[in-house]
Amino acid sequence: MSSLHPRDLIPQDFDIDAFAALIDRPDPAIRQDARERRRRTAVPQAALGRLGELGDWLASVQGQAPARPIERARLVVFAGDHGVAAREVSVHPAGRASDLARAVLDGSAPVSVLAHQYGAQVRLVDMALDCDPGELPEEVVRHRVRRGSGAVDAEDALTAQETVAAFRAGMAVADEEADSGTDLLVLGDVSVGGTTVAGVLVAALCGTDASVVTGRGSGIDDLAWMRKCAAIRDALRRARPVLGDPVRLLAAVGGADFAAITGFLLQAAVRKVPVVLDGVVSAACALVAQRVAFRAPDWWLAGHVSGEPAQAKALDRLSLEPLLDHGVRLGEGTGALLALPLLKASAAFAAELPETGEAGG
Numbered sequence: 220m221s222s223l224h225p226r227d228l229i230p231q232d233f234d235i236d237a238f239a240a241l242i243d244r245p246d247p248a249i250r251q252d253a254r255e256r257r258r259r260t261a262v263p264q265a266a267l268g269r270l271g272e273l274g275d276w277l278a279s280v281q282g283q284a285p286a287r288p289i290e291r292a293r294l295v296v297f298a299g300d301h302g303v304a305a306r307e308v309s310v311h312p313a314g315r316a317s318d319l320a321r322a323v324l325d326g327s328a329p330v331s332v333l334a335h336q337y338g339a340q341v342r343l344v345d346m347a348l349d350c351d352p353g354e355l356p357e358e359v360v361r362h363r364v365r366r367g368s369g370a371v372d373a374e375d376a377l378t379a380q381e382t383v384a385a386f387r388a389g390m391a392v393a394d395e396e397a398d399s400g401t402d403l404l405v406l407g408d409v410s411v412g413g414t415t416v417a418g419v420l421v422a423a424l425c426g427t428d429a430s431v432v433t434g435r436g437s438g439i440d441d442l443a444w445m446r447k448c449a450a451i452r453d454a455l456r457r458a459r460p461v462l463g464d465p466v467r468l469l470a471a472v473g474g475a476d477f478a479a480i481t482g483f484l485l486q487a488a489v490r491k492v493p494v495v496l497d498g499v500v501s502a503a504c505a506l507v508a509q510r511v512a513f514r515a516p517d518w519w520l521a522g523h524v525s526g527e528p529a530q531a532k533a534l535d536r537l538s539l540e541p542l543l544d545h546g547v548r549l550g551e552g553t554g555a556l557l558a559l560p561l562l563k564a565s566a567a568f569a570a571e572l573p574e575t576g577e578a579g580g
């Protein structure tokens with residue numbers, strides 16, 4: 220008989236199913252109120268295009284109509300390395316996500332340029348980078364649960380205990396942000412091999428083959444694509460026995476950053492702070508989180524289409540329609556941040572277009 224080591228046991232005081240009851244839908248009456256206010260402006264309904272609906276959504280998640288301006292948007296970037304990167308499935312060297320993370324910290328990363336441009340604060344959270352923790356600031360490494368997550372095609376990414384610790388860290392980050400008055404969370408990720416892991420989770424939860432979810436990630440060639448597809452196929456075999464259990468699924472074929480993002484998304488919904496999703500990693504975690512609490516996706520917005528087929532599949536399952544499609548494949552939260560000016564525009568229209576008193580067109 221096989222025996223479970225204590226680190227494979229989910230702590231007894233951890234109840235992931237409690238989220239299902241803790242998360243409400245954003246208030247539909249407020250959404251309706253926002254829609255009716257919009258009808259009373261001189262601008263015809265159709266003229267605002269998607270910005271009208273976006274303003275209604277924003278009002279509903281903020282709990283007031285018209286929507287308030289977004290004043291304290293914060294980009295939260297979760298970082299981690301993945302053992303599966305050793306299969307050469309990324310253009311980035313395996314185990315070197317810390318290089319990408321350092322660029323986010325020193326302001327030279329693509330996402331730093333956008334964050335600076337849009338006045339968004341950036342917070343980097345190291346969950347499992349493969350570098351000495353002493354190389355990074357204490358506030359960045361304080362949530363780290365291990366050095367690199369396991370290679371999901373051959374071994375578990377994490378123990379059950381590490382998964383719960385990472386999930387709780389993500390919840391704690393969402394709580395800290397909610398407590399400090401962040402009014403919009405913009406999600407990003409920095410990893411090497413992350414799009415492979417995301418592909419596994421999406422294929423597992425959608426019941427599709429590896430080839431359907433395998434994309435070019437950070438820009439891989441045909442040979443690397445075949446290696447990535449094979450790694451996803453192998454990991455899918457490992458995922459199947461634990462499909463019904465989100466914690467065991469994240470432990471078997473996820474990673475510390477994925478577990479943290481899943482906890483972060485769910486707790487943000489509990490705290491009623493809206494989140495803009497970025498690419499395939501955000502989408503994969505959102506899909507896991509939807510399994511935990513089916514109402515949670517109403518609190519999230521899909522910033523863009525990243526071109527990874529797994530992202531499109533996941534967003535479809537989440538009934539989230541991405542705002543932008545410009546072929547941006549940079550990760551780091553760039554696609555989510557690009558949506559920020561549109562959201563701000565929708566809030567400004569909602570708040571500042573005068574009502575005429577009569578219903579418009």
Ligand SMILES: Cc1cc2ncn([C@H]3O[C@H](COP(=O)(O)O)[C@@H](O)[C@H]3O)c2cc1C
Binds near residue numbers: 308414436551
């Ligand atoms: C210039 C550049 C910088 C990036 N920084 C993060 N990513 C993106 O690539 C990684 C995932 O891709 P893969 O699964 O292939 O390793 C993540 O770090 C994601 O944020 C980048 C992608 C590019 C092209």
Ligand SMILES: O=C(O)c1cccnc1
Binds near residue numbers: 435497525548
């Ligand atoms: O979907 C993503 O997040 C993505 C896609 C390509 C490259 N990096 C990230």
